[in-house]
Every structure is written in structure tokens, then in C-alpha cells.
Amino acid sequence: METPAALVDLDILAQNIDRMAEYSALHGLSLRPHVKTHKSPRIAAEQLRLGAVGLTCATPRELEVMSDVTSDLLLNYPLLGAPKLARALSLPREVQLTVAVDSMIAVDALAATARIMDRPVRVYVELDLGMHRVGVQSVDDAIALAMRVAEQPPLIFAGITFYPGHIREPVSEQEAKLARLRQDLASALERMERSGVRPSIVSGGSTPLAWRMHEVPGVTEVRPGTYVYNDRTTAQIGACAWEDCAFTVLATVVSTAVPGQAVIDAGCKALGREPVRGVAGEGYAALLDRPEVTVQRMSEEHGILDLTQTSWRPRVGDVVRLVPNHVCIVVHLNDVIHGVRGDVVESRWPVSARGREGALAGDA
Amino acid sequence: METPAALVDLDILAQNIDRMAEYSALHGLSLRPHVKTHKSPRIAAEQLRLGAVGLTCATPRELEVMSDVTSDLLLNYPLLGAPKLARALSLPREVQLTVAVDSMIAVDALAATARIMDRPVRVYVELDLGMHRVGVQSVDDAIALAMRVAEQPPLIFAGITFYPGHIREPVSEQEAKLARLRQDLASALERMERSGVRPSIVSGGSTPLAWRMHEVPGVTEVRPGTYVYNDRTTAQIGACAWEDCAFTVLATVVSTAVPGQAVIDAGCKALGREPVRGVAGEGYAALLDRPEVTVQRMSEEHGILDLTQTSWRPRVGDVVRLVPNHVCIVVHLNDVIHGVRGDVVESRWPVSARGREGALAGDA
Numbered sequence: 101m102e103t104p105a106a107l108v109d110l111d112i113l114a115q116n117i118d119r120m121a122e123y124s125a126l127h128g129l130s131l132r133p134h135v136k137t138h139k140s141p142r143i144a145a146e147q148l149r150l151g152a153v154g155l156t157c158a159t160p161r162e163l164e165v166m167s168d169v170t171s172d173l174l175l176n177y178p179l180l181g182a183p184k185l186a187r188a189l190s191l192p193r194e195v196q197l198t199v200a201v202d203s204m205i206a207v208d209a210l211a212a213t214a215r216i217m218d219r220p221v222r223v224y225v226e227l228d229l230g231m232h233r234v235g236v237q238s239v240d241d242a243i244a245l246a247m248r249v250a251e252q253p254p255l256i257f258a259g260i261t262f263y264p265g266h267i268r269e270p271v272s273e274q275e276a277k278l279a280r281l282r283q284d285l286a287s288a289l290e291r292m293e294r295s296g297v298r299p300s301i302v303s304g305g306s307t308p309l310a311w312r313m314h315e316v317p318g319v320t321e322v323r324p325g326t327y328v329y330n331d332r333t334t335a336q337i338g339a340c341a342w343e344d345c346a347f348t349v350l351a352t353v354v355s356t357a358v359p360g361q362a363v364i365d366a367g368c369k370a371l372g373r374e375p376v377r378g379v380a381g382e383g384y385a386a387l388l389d390r391p392e393v394t395v396q397r398m399s400e401e402h403g404i405l406d407l408t409q410t411s412w413r414p415r416v417g418d419v420v421r422l423v424p425n426h427v428c429i430v431v432h433l434n435d436v437i438h439g440v441r442g443d444v445v446e447s448r449w450p451v452s453a454r455g456r457e458g459a460l461a462g463d464a
Numbered sequence: 465m466e467t468p469a470a471l472v473d474l475d476i477l478a479q480n481i482d483r484m485a486e487y488s489a490l491h492g493l494s495l496r497p498h499v500k501t502h503k504s505p506r507i508a509a510e511q512l513r514l515g516a517v518g519l520t521c522a523t524p525r526e527l528e529v530m531s532d533v534t535s536d537l538l539l540n541y542p543l544l545g546a547p548k549l550a551r552a553l554s555l556p557r558e559v560q561l562t563v564a565v566d567s568m569i570a571v572d573a574l575a576a577t578a579r580i581m582d583r584p585v586r587v588y589v590e591l592d593l594g595m596h597r598v599g600v601q602s603v604d605d606a607i608a609l610a611m612r613v614a615e616q617p618p619l620i621f622a623g624i625t626f627y628p629g630h631i632r633e634p635v636s637e638q639e640a641k642l643a644r645l646r647q648d649l650a651s652a653l654e655r656m657e658r659s660g661v662r663p664s665i666v667s668g669g670s671t672p673l674a675w676r677m678h679e680v681p682g683v684t685e686v687r688p689g690t691y692v693y694n695d696r697t698t699a700q701i702g703a704c705a706w707e708d709c710a711f712t713v714l715a716t717v718v719s720t721a722v723p724g725q726a727v728i729d730a731g732c733k734a735l736g737r738e739p740v741r742g743v744a745g746e747g748y749a750a751l752l753d754r755p756e757v758t759v760q761r762m763s764e765e766h767g768i769l770d771l772t773q774t775s776w777r778p779r780v781g782d783v784v785r786l787v788p789n790h791v792c793i794v795v796h797l798n799d800v801i802h803g804v805r806g807d808v809v810e811s812r813w814p815v816s817a818r819g820r821e822g823a824l825a826g827d828a
């Protein structure tokens with residue numbers, strides 16, 4: 101098999117999908133997985149088969165590709181710009197589309213396009229509950245946005261959304277931020293209800309918090325993405341075990357000329373350059389069967405394995421499997437994923453929603 | 465135009481290609497541009513039209529795609545693993561293929577495959593002259609490898625190669641490392657000649673050192689890649705001017721909800737996460753027309769512009785152009801490049817050599 105190549109262990113993948121479906125069902129949470137991690141309708145279909153209510157997307161391309169497998173899509177991303185608006189609202193009519201917003205400009209643009217295209221669009225108002233990325237900064241702003249939505253049919257105010265991406269400590273150290281999150285959310289819900297804009301859906305969740313969202317009262321829906329494959333970061337913070345990492349990059353040792361290191365044919369064009377986050381840690385990926393051996397430096401097509409802390413001495417031509425720090429980025433670098441069971445490649449599938457453009461990209 | 469999108473200013477591109485062709489011709493250096501930056505046969509053809517002797521590649525996919533536009537290809541990367549060996553040596557017969565090696569294992573595997581496929585392959589022995597990535601560590605090792613090549617037809621010992629990627633200081637501060645490079649190369653050449661394995665080609669070069677390779681006696685060939693597009697790092701170290709940056713990412717401001725920042729729809733899936741290197745500097749990209757405004761944080765689809773050092777206040781929906789830190793990575797994230805002149809999109813071309821697989825990927 102030619103390297104570098106993206107492998108997914110099919111047994112671990114099935115377990116990961118299963119486990120999240122069970123968790124969500126047990127706690128009465130609607131599971132709406134984020135497809136950014138796998139970008140594959142095949143895996144999305146499996147998530148839906150096991151009970152996901154719909155899917156979460158970040159780009160028009162993801163919406164288009166996923167409209168093949170569900171009629172319930174959330175774009176949990178501000179929808180701005182005429183081309184993107186037209187594209188998202190041109191999804192098949194049977195698709196119930198929900199869009200997250202955090203500005204009057206976005207609401208008004210969405211309303212105008214929805215009117216022209218005569219298409220109902222459900223809207224979530226996005227709240228910043230600590231991530232400081234997007235999301236309105238006050239409950240007053242949330243109420244004002246919700247009212248603006250409600251008064252502009254065919255928009256429908258459907259709920260609120262937040263992304264607790266600022267909570268990525270090890271699971272045992274999340275309590276303080278989680279307490280604050282509970283408090284802020286409860287206060288927002290109470291005040292919105294009093295103002296007559298009660299959100300019927302409260303959408304939250306992330307993989308680092310995946311197993312704790314039932315501890316946040318009010319949340320009705322969760323949107324984890326990474327959990328299907330997992331990665332080094334997810335394992336290090338304790339939101340999965342090392343054995344739950346389904347995704348690896350297969351690479352070949354191409355040089356051992358420089359002492360103390362071995363060079364593999366997976367550099368940052370194959371592994372991404374994502375730091376370890378949430379815990380102290382170095383390197384960009386670790387060997388699946390020797391997690392103490394990590395990729396410490398990278399060029400575009402070279403990854404440098406640090407051998408100074410191991411007695412393992414690979415030979416040129418040896419093949420290794422690496423667990424990357426952040427799997428979503430690595431999937432995005434690949435066109436094709438190879439499904440393996442043990443050492444056997446059983447299937448291959450395209451990363452269908454990877455690109456930005458539609459059919460056009462293939463024509464270019 | 466939908467964002468994020470990759471734009472290339474066609475006038476600047478033409479100037480950059482022209483300037484390097486002139487420099488190489490002036491100093492009698494063979495120009496063999498690295499295609500990793502553009503991955504496009506269209507741009508490679510223009511480099512060849514202006515005098516490039518052939519092309520440099522890092523992957524089998526790059527070799528295959530570029531065999532459409534030249535019959536002189538260098539794989540400046542260790543060729544290991546049966547699938548890659550078979551693929552590289554299956555290039556059209558009229559292609560003169562050269563491969564860089566730094567191990568006996570690689571030489572012997574290449575020789576075995578070349579014999580089976582009855583195909584001559586030219587070989588460069590790779591020397592480590594300070595980068596400490598790949599390359600033999602001593603002149604004795606270089607001589608031994610060259611002899612091993614020479615005694616195994618249809619391999620042909622054609623020369624040596626090195627990559628001075630460790631020299632990425634600002635141009636004015638390169639002198640000490642450059643002096644060391646001159647000395648090490650002269651010593652290697654003298655000793656190889658005495659041993660009867662005189663390299664007829666000495667291949668070096670990189671964009672940070674692009675305009676100084678004539679100051680290293682013995683070098684006959686240069687392999688810059690980044691210079692076609694340039695980027696923030698290249699400009700910051702002074703190997704190009706800011707006005708020479710041909711490549712930008714077009715992005716839309718999607719949120720200004722959080723004070724002190726504006727969020728654009730280009731995150732690390734559109735910009736990469738490459739640090740500034742060679743000089744002090746922060747951020748992952750800078751605005752083309754306001755280089756003091758940089759992307760300071762990123763999620764997969766979010767880039768956070770820091771507004772604390774500027775009086776500029778963008779509105780949601782505004783469109784901006786960003787110069788990324790490391791353009792080669794950003795090209796690799798795109799399927800299509802848009803050629804612009806002023807504000808007009810004149811052409812679009814695919815990043816043909818981006819993927820790993822051949823026609824197979826399209827079928828998957």
C-alpha cells in the first residue's frame with residue numbers, strides 16, 4: 101500500500117458511533133453529529149441509522165453532500181455572502197434547513213434570501229458561553245436577535261446554539277468551567293423565557309465535553325464530531341481511550357541518515373500542524389503502538405520522529421501508523437480513506453465533502 | 465464569489481516567474497523549480513517556457529502530473545516502498561527520471577526495480593549540509609553511496625543534492641551559515657573528485673536563499689518553489705517584497721460579536737497553521753492591504769482577526785484578502801485557484817497534483 105495513507109479501523113469506528121448513540125439516547129439528548137470530522141455520507145448514514153436526528157455542517161459543500169442522507173441539516177456557522185446564501189437555500193426542498201446566526205446583518209440577509217426563494221429556514225441564535233469566537237455577548241442581544249428572526253417569516257426562531265470549545269481540559273479538571281456554563285445557560289434560558297422567546301431547542305456539545313452534556317440542564321441537542329475517529333488530543337484529555345482512536349496515518353520510514361531521528365513520508369501536508377491542546381504535550385502525532393514516539397518536526401512531506409527517548413530503531417522502508425493530534429484536519433488533507441480490519445483493507449471511501457466547490461471543482 | 469477562495473494575481477505571478485528565470489540565466493544556474501508550491505502543470509509549463517531545464521517533485525502524483533509538460537523530472541525525495549517505486553518508474557519512457565537517495569537500502573531497492581523494469585534512472589546522492597532532515601552525514605558516506613549507484617546499472621550517478629532549508633534568516637543575517645555552507649560543499653566536492661566520483665550536477669537552492677545561490681561555488685542547479693507565489697514568511701525575511709505576494713485567500717467577515725476581533729470564514733482548513741519562521745512574528749496570515757492586521761487564532765473554519773492594534777472596524781459581510789504565512793500548505797488545501805487581474809477573475813485552474821492517488825481517487 102502506498103504511503104502516506106489514511107486508515108480507519110472499522111471495528112473501532114463502529115464502537116465509537118454506537119457508544120455516542122447510546123449515551124445520547126440514555127440521557128434523552130438529540131444527537132446531531134458534526135460532519136466536519138469525516139465529511140463522508142457513508143459514515144453520516146451510519147450515525148443516522150443509529151438514531152442521530154440530523155447532521156451539523158459548517159460549509160455549503162457539507163450541506164450539499166449530506167442532503168443525500170438526511171432531510172434535517174444544521175449549518176452551525178454564520179451564513180454570509182450572496183453566493184453562500186443562494187447555495188445553502190438551494191438545497192432540495194425536502195431538507196429542513198437550520199442556520200445559526202449572531203448578527204442582525206446575518207438575520208436580515210437570510211430573511212431577504214428566504215423570502216425571495218420562498219423557503220422556510222429555521223434559525224438558532226448563537227450565544228458565546230465562554231469560547232469567545234462567535235456568538236452574541238449578552239442575553240439582551242440574544243433576545244433582540246430572536247425577536248428579529250420571529251418577525252421575519254419565512255424565518256422560524258427554533259432555538260439557541262453554543263459551542264463550549266473553551267472547555268478542553270482533562271475531563272477531571274473541567275468542573276469550574278462547567279459550573280460557570282451551567283449558570284450562564286440557566287440565566288439565559290430563564291430571561292429568554294420571560295421575554296417570550298423561549299428556545300425550544302438548546303444545542304451544545306463538543307467531543308471534549310461529549311460525555312458530560314447531560315450535566316448541563318436545559319441542553320436538548322448535542323453536536324460532537326471528532327468522536328467517530330478520535331485523536332491524540334481527545335485521548336490525552338481523557339474523552340476517549342487510546343484504543344478508541346480509529347484513525348491513523350500509514351507512513352514509511354524514508355531516511356535514518358541523521359542520528360537520533362527517523363524521517364517518515366508524512367509531513368504537515370499529511371498530518372497537519374496542530375498542537376496538542378488542553379494538556380501539556382509535544383509533537384504533532386504519535387505512533388499507534390509506541391505512543392511515546394512522536395513527530396517532533398515536520399516539513400511539507402517529511403515528518404521527523406524523535407528517537408532520543410526510545411530504544412526502538414526503525415529501518416529505512418519500515419511502515420508505521422500514526423495517531424494525529426487533530427483528526428479533522430488530517431481527514432481534510434485526504435481524498436480517500438481506507439477502511440481496515442486488522443491488517444486487511446476492506447473498503448475505501450471518498451472524503452466527499454472535503455472541497456469547497458460543488459461539481460464545478462471536478463470540471464476545472 | 466464564494467469564500468474562502470484562493471486567488472493568484474496573474475501579473476505578479478508572471479513577474480515572479482520571469483525574475484527567477486532571469487536570475488538563473490544571468491548566473492548560469494540550471495533552474496529546476498519545485499512544483500510542490502503550485503502543483504499545476506499550467507504554471508510549470510510557463511516556468512519551462514522561460515528556461516527551466518526540468519522540474520522538481522516530492523511525490524509520485526507530482527511526477528505523473530508533471531510528466532505531461534516536461535521530460536526531465538527530479539524526485540528530490542527518498543523513493544521507498546514497492547508501490548511508489550513501481551509508480552515512479554512507470555512514468556512514460558521518454559521521461560528522464562532522477563531520484564535523490566541517502567541510504568544503501570534506497571539505492572538497492574531502486575536498482576532492483578530499475579533492472580526489473582529495464583529503465584535507466586539517474587541518481588543524486590543527498591548530502592546534509594546543515595538542515596538535519598535527510599542526507600548523508602559524511603563525505604565518506606556520500607562517496608560510498610555514489611559508488612554503489614555507479615556499480616548498479618541501469619542506475620546512473622548524476623550528481624549530489626542538498627537543501628539549505630536551515631538558512632531562513634533575514635537575507636542580511638545569512639552570511640555566517642552561508643560561509644559554512646560554502647566551506648562544507650567545497651570540501652565535499654574536492655574529496656568526491658579525488659575519489660573518482662565527481663558529481664557533474666550539484667543541485668541546491670530554496671526560495672529564502674534563491675537570490676544568493678550564485679554565491680556558493682560549485683552549485684550548478686537550483687530548485688526554488690515558493691517564489692512563484694511568495695508568502696508572508698518570504699516577504700518578512702526579505703527574499704521578496706510584500707508587493708511580490710501573488711497568492712491571497714479571499715475571505716468574508718462572518719462575525720464581529722466578540723469585542724476586539726472580527727471572525728472570517730477562513731480558518732486552519734483554508735489557511736493552514738504554519739508559524740512565522742526565520743523572524744519574530746505572530747499570526748498565521750495578514751491582510752494584503754493592512755499587513756498589521758493578522759489572524760491570531762483559528763478553528764477549522766474560523767479565523768480570528770485581532771483588531772486591538774488597528775482603528776479599522778470591518779462589518780459583517782465585508783470581504784478581505786489574506787497573505788498566508790506558508791503558501792505551499794494553502795495551495796495543498798485547495799482544489800481550484802482563481803487567476804485575477806485587478807478585481808477581475810480571468811481564469812481558474814485545478815491544483816492537479818494535490819492528491820496522493822492517481823485516477824483512482826476520482827473513482828473512489
